[in-house]
Amino acid sequence: MAKNAFYAQSGGVTAVINSSACGVIETCRKHSDKIANVYAGRNGIIGALTEDLIDTSAESAEDIAALKGTPSGGFGSCRFKLKSLEDNKREYERLIEVFKAHDIGYFFYNGGGDSADTCYKVSQLSEKMGFPVQAIHVPKTVDNDLPITDNCPGFGSVAKYIAVSTLEASYDVRSMAATSTKIFVIEVMGRHAGWIAAAGALVEDYGIPVVTLFPEVEFDKDKFIAAVDAKVKEHGYCSIVVSEGCHWPDGTFLAEQGTRDSFGHAQLGGAAPVVANMIKDALGLKFHWAVADYLQRAARHIASESDVEQAYALGAAAVEKALEGKNSIMPTVVRESSNPYKWSIGEAPLSEVANVEKMMPMDFISEDGFGITAKCKEYLYPLIKGEAYPEYDDNGMPKYVTMKGVGVPKKLPEFEI
Amino acid sequence: MAKNAFYAQSGGVTAVINSSACGVIETCRKHSDKIANVYAGRNGIIGALTEDLIDTSAESAEDIAALKGTPSGGFGSCRFKLKSLEDNKREYERLIEVFKAHDIGYFFYNGGGDSADTCYKVSQLSEKMGFPVQAIHVPKTVDNDLPITDNCPGFGSVAKYIAVSTLEASYDVRSMAATSTKIFVIEVMGRHAGWIAAAGALVEDYGIPVVTLFPEVEFDKDKFIAAVDAKVKEHGYCSIVVSEGCHWPDGTFLAEQGTRDSFGHAQLGGAAPVVANMIKDALGLKFHWAVADYLQRAARHIASESDVEQAYALGAAAVEKALEGKNSIMPTVVRESSNPYKWSIGEAPLSEVANVEKMMPMDFISEDGFGITAKCKEYLYPLIKGEAYPEYDDNGMPKYVTMKGVGVPKKLPEFEI
Numbered sequence: 011m012a013k014n015a016f017y018a019q020s021g022g023v024t025a026v027i028n029s030s031a032c033g034v035i036e037t038c039r040k041h042s043d044k045i046a047n048v049y050a051g052r053n054g055i056i057g058a059l060t061e062d063l064i065d066t067s068a069e070s071a072e073d074i075a076a077l078k079g080t081p082s083g084g085f086g087s088c089r090f091k092l093k094s095l096e097d098n099k100r101e102y103e104r105l106i107e108v109f110k111a112h113d114i115g116y117f118f119y120n121g122g123g124d125s126a127d128t129c130y131k132v133s134q135l136s137e138k139m140g141f142p143v144q145a146i147h148v149p150k151t152v153d154n155d156l157p158i159t160d161n162c163p164g165f166g167s168v169a170k171y172i173a174v175s176t177l178e179a180s181y182d183v184r185s186m187a188a189t190s191t192k193i194f195v196i197e198v199m200g201r202h203a204g205w206i207a208a209a210g211a212l213v214e215d216y217g218i219p220v221v222t223l224f225p226e227v228e229f230d231k232d233k234f235i236a237a238v239d240a241k242v243k244e245h246g247y248c249s250i251v252v253s254e255g256c257h258w259p260d261g262t263f264l265a266e267q268g269t270r271d272s273f274g275h276a277q278l279g280g281a282a283p284v285v286a287n288m289i290k291d292a293l294g295l296k297f298h299w300a301v302a303d304y305l306q307r308a309a310r311h312i313a314s315e316s317d318v319e320q321a322y323a324l325g326a327a328a329v330e331k332a333l334e335g336k337n338s339i340m341p342t343v344v345r346e347s348s349n350p351y352k353w354s355i356g357e358a359p360l361s362e363v364a365n366v367e368k369m370m371p372m373d374f375i376s377e378d379g380f381g382i383t384a385k386c387k388e389y390l391y392p393l394i395k396g397e398a399y400p401e402y403d404d405n406g407m408p409k410y411v412t413m414k415g416v417g418v419p420k421k422l423p424e425f426e427i
Numbered sequence: 428m429a430k431n432a433f434y435a436q437s438g439g440v441t442a443v444i445n446s447s448a449c450g451v452i453e454t455c456r457k458h459s460d461k462i463a464n465v466y467a468g469r470n471g472i473i474g475a476l477t478e479d480l481i482d483t484s485a486e487s488a489e490d491i492a493a494l495k496g497t498p499s500g501g502f503g504s505c506r507f508k509l510k511s512l513e514d515n516k517r518e519y520e521r522l523i524e525v526f527k528a529h530d531i532g533y534f535f536y537n538g539g540g541d542s543a544d545t546c547y548k549v550s551q552l553s554e555k556m557g558f559p560v561q562a563i564h565v566p567k568t569v570d571n572d573l574p575i576t577d578n579c580p581g582f583g584s585v586a587k588y589i590a591v592s593t594l595e596a597s598y599d600v601r602s603m604a605a606t607s608t609k610i611f612v613i614e615v616m617g618r619h620a621g622w623i624a625a626a627g628a629l630v631e632d633y634g635i636p637v638v639t640l641f642p643e644v645e646f647d648k649d650k651f652i653a654a655v656d657a658k659v660k661e662h663g664y665c666s667i668v669v670s671e672g673c674h675w676p677d678g679t680f681l682a683e684q685g686t687r688d689s690f691g692h693a694q695l696g697g698a699a700p701v702v703a704n705m706i707k708d709a710l711g712l713k714f715h716w717a718v719a720d721y722l723q724r725a726a727r728h729i730a731s732e733s734d735v736e737q738a739y740a741l742g743a744a745a746v747e748k749a750l751e752g753k754n755s756i757m758p759t760v761v762r763e764s765s766n767p768y769k770w771s772i773g774e775a776p777l778s779e780v781a782n783v784e785k786m787m788p789m790d791f792i793s794e795d796g797f798g799i800t801a802k803c804k805e806y807l808y809p810l811i812k813g814e815a816y817p818e819y820d821d822n823g824m825p826k827y828v829t830m831k832g833v834g835v836p837k838k839l840p841e842f843e844i
Binding site for chain 2: 019022023026030052053054056080081082083084086087088089090170173174175177178179181182183184186187188189190196212215216217278282283298299300301302303304305307308309310311314315316345365391394395396397402404405406407408410412
């Protein structure tokens with residue numbers, strides 16, 4: 011008899027994670043002889059633990075299709091990392107009990123490194139517990155830090171948003187520089203890796219003087235001020251792209267706010283005003299600064315077409331591979347060529363994905379540490395290629411869909427997380 | 428013999444001020460029998476004072492057409508307000524000397540309230556000095572604060588950007604709220620008027636719990652915290668749109684940084700983190716915040732089609748009206764109906780425009796002071812209607828044009844500003 015599938019979204023959401031959800035659900039629906047129904051976790055894996063499942067069969071084909079054009083996590087996500095098997099076997103066992111109670115044979119988990127790890131463990135433990143579940147991880151992270159895959163869905167759209175926005179704001183400051191603002195600072199996401207900041211650095215190809223601050227490069231104030239001063243002397247203005255993860259040699263973030271999220275990561279924000287005031291103090295230049303924050307990862311209105319398509323294709327491939335009998339893997343993007351851009355779908359074993367963080371190669375950063383190399387640009391452009399606009403209503407607002415979110419009746423006792 | 432025209436961009440630039448430039452220049456080119464050439468001020472009115480004129484005839488028809496799809500001020504702008512005639516007659520006289528030297532009979536000045544005032548004075552003084560110049564003001568300001576015209580080009584596109592971005596980020600925080608971020612704060616432009624903030628408040632129509640802070644309403648911390656608390660209790664999360672001009676009852680801005688721009692206005696920025704931390708202290712909720720700053724007014728990639736068309740039409744109308752013999756006026760947008768949206772071009776005498784600031788009507792703000800009324804929504808939606816996407820290149824970047832900017836040979840002695 012056909013088993014059910016379980017799908018959940020994990021961690022920070024993106025402009026295209028719903029495109030992956032769409033790929034998973036539409037592909038499952040095509041194979042209704044083998045996959046009876048898709049249950050989605052309400053607010054991610056927490057929905058599985060608390061048996062709070064959404065019956066996706068209650069969502070119309072139109073609404074599921076509209077997920078492809080809607081940012082955010084349509085079923086809700088969560089920041090909740092299961093502890094190690096040794097520390098909290100109870101949670102893993104509960105997951106498998108819930109899967110058993112709802113006859114779930116497929117687990118599609120859409121997230122970053124932490125969720126790849128959970129996915130891997132569920133696959134191992136379910137085997138041992140005599141209720142084998144095929145666990146497939148669908149990659150998603152704006153941080154672009156998963157190994158093996160050429161890139162991660164979510165990143166291309168943030169990269170496009172940041173490249174376009176930095177270009178636009180740079181044109182603005184160029185217009186104003188004669189008598190007013192000469193410095194524009196944009197702060198972008200990226201705690202450990204400078205992938206998103208690198209996308210801002212692309213504006214150099216469009217005639218913009220730009221200095222980029224990466225988390226990979228220890229912040230050197232004197233060198234930075236000298237670099238900005240030189241650009242302003244030559245061009246009359248300068249844009250600065252600063253990663254939230256930019257830090258001093260002792261490891262202190264420029265932006266440290268002193269608060270931490272539920273994973274224990276420092277909550278950042280505010281590197282832009284720090285950098286802007288530093289320039290004002292040293293060079294006396296008028297500045298403006300922006301902090302893009304959620305705007306960058308939610309900006310479905312300027313999503314990259316490559317990214318939307320890959321997010322969908324990886325969701326669809328997860329289902330196809332599960333039906334081929336694959337288990338404990340993650341479908342990946344394989345780059346065939348950059349120019350013309352060609353890609354295909356590959357796969358990676360979760361044992362090689364879980365808990366491995368891919369950093370930006372050091373040969374992607376220019377020698378002075380403030381820009382990117384030709385190799386980096388060749389990597390980035392294909393990922394921001396093409397526009398995949400959402401539909402708009404008569405008011406001029408995008409048509410984003412909200413799921414009905416009908417719950418599946420519970421069968422198990424309550425569970426305290 | 429056909430006289431030349433002078434065109435200049437003034438003050439903060441927008442996503443569509445170049446669309447007005449395109450309207451002016453293309454319309455002048457159509458009437459080359461009456462208008463010989465268009466000289467543009469390099470960096471606005473400063474270009475006129477220093478006789479630094481750009482010969483727009485050196486720009487190709489394709490490049491001039493591309494201005495319609497390019498944000499920022501293509502000829503450069505400036506923040507430079509001419510003093511009163513009594514205090515600095517020298518500057519006005521210099522302007523007219525430059526116009527005389529280059530046989531300029533038409534002055535098209537594209538800006539906000541300050542430039543309307545300059546335009547008015549030039550028209551008056553040129554008459555007295557025996558070299559009459561037809562001075563036409565082309566409205567532009569994201570602040571939407573010019574009188575008589577229904578709205579100001581530049582505003583509709585910022586409004587669309589803020590409405591769309593607030594919706595997207597609100598979907599994001601809704602996805603995360605179960606275990607993580609429950610509060611998203613976006614700071615928007617608007618020192619004195621809450622027009623831009625009001626655009627963010629539109630997301631209420633799309634199911635988003637939102638609390639908006641206007642400069643028109645004195646900030647009441649207890650009432651604000653209670654409003655946010657109620658929304659979070661009902662919906663699990665809340666978005667906050669805060670105007671940079673939001674202030675305490677004593678007039679102090681929430682965001683005051685202590686610095687002032689060249690007009691003596693306080694330079695703002697940073698209301699968002701102030702508000703976010705206030706909520707965290709009072710309610711203990713995890714937050715994210717964004718400051719859109721220049722991104723909002725430069726965002727040609729999500730410009731409103733209404734706005735792009737009106738900016739062009741007002742530039743074109745300025746030239747047509749000049750050729751009809753009009754002087755000392757500003758073409759305006761006249762709203763014929765909101766639904767369906769119909770508008771036409773009218774005109775206003777500069778004597779009634781100069782130095783009058785249009786505030787948001789108090790019946791546009793809801794009774795509790797934290798939202799907008801149906802009347803406000805009826806006003807706003809037509810202004811964000813339609814998408815007018817720029818073209819993109821093969822890299823995935825927008826095709827924005829940069830002017831050649833060929834200088835016109837100088838004829839006069841130097842002038843110290």
